[in-house]
Amino acid sequence: MPEPAQSAQTCLVTIDVVPDGDRMNVRVCGELDHGGRQLERGLTEALDGSASGIDLDLSAIGFCDCSGLNLLLGLRRKALDEGKTITIASSGPPVDRLLELTGARELFARPGSDDAGSTGPDAAGDGLNAPEAVDQELRKEVAELRRAMQTRPAIDLARGIxxxxxxxxxxxxxxxxxxxxxxxxxKLHVLAQDLVGTVQGTPLPEQVQQQLAAAVAQARAAVPLA
Structure with a gap:
């Protein structure tokens, strides 16, 4: 077994990097989320130390959210700017779910594999190749996912109220x-925050109170009698 060429660690994640010809094999263990600055630095160093890119083993990732995916997308963008590639050689359920949910798997597929998809100039229908078009749309989706994660607690509290x-x-x-x-x-998250504020004594505007009461009556009326 070859010894890892380098290792970087945070409190939640570790990486092991092993040179393999003109590429780097990188195994990441732990959690891939918003606390990944040192991980990002380690992955960037691995990319800089390679001639053609890195192959990621994410099979030991126990948790991955949209922040982790955004980190991978940023690394991929840097690799493309340098004429290199980032592939995900293997991944576990947490990463698989996020890749499937966002359609990002093809962005990290090995060239020529079934997951790589079409790369013709008209594949996306807008003059961009398919991976680049997906990349742009995916960044928008990641931003929406991040906003949703930030506002979800207030929405859940409002439902409870x-x-x-x-x-x-x-x-x-x-x-x-x-x-x-x-x-x-x-906006849903703004209304939710206003509802949560009523617990601290901040009244809702009269129009909002009326619409809430009407919505409650409408929802109850739609429930069939037992």
Whole structure:
């Protein structure tokens, strides 16, 4: 067994880098999330030390979120700028789920593999090759996922408040929140934050109160009688 050429560590993740010809084999263990600055530095050093790129073994990753995916996308972009490639040679369920959910797998496929997809100039229908077009769309999706993760706690709390205040099921509380958001032309996470603020004594605007009451009545009316 060859000894790792270098190792970088944070409190949640470690990487082992082994040279393999003009490439670097990189095994990442731990959690791939927002706390990955040192990991990013280690991966960048591995990329800089390679002639053609790095092959990632992510099979030992126990957790991966959109921040981790964004880190990989940034590394891929740097590699492309240098005429190199980043491939994911193997991955476990946490990484697989995120790759499948976002459609990112083909961006890290080995050239010529079944996952690599078409790379013709018209494959995306807009003059860009398919991986580049997917890359752009994926970055937008990652940004939306990150925003959703940041606002989710307030939305969950708001649902809980509606459930407790009006004796609603989780599903009906969600329906009320969405309906009131649409009827007041208020973003869902903003309305949720306003609802959470009522716990501290901040009243809702009268129009919002009226629309919430109407949404509750509408949701209850839609439930069939037992």
């Amino acid at each position: 509606l459930m407790a205040s009006f004796s609603l099921s989780p599903e009906l509380a969600w329906t009320v929140l969405v309906t009131a958001s649409q009827n007041t032309n208020t």
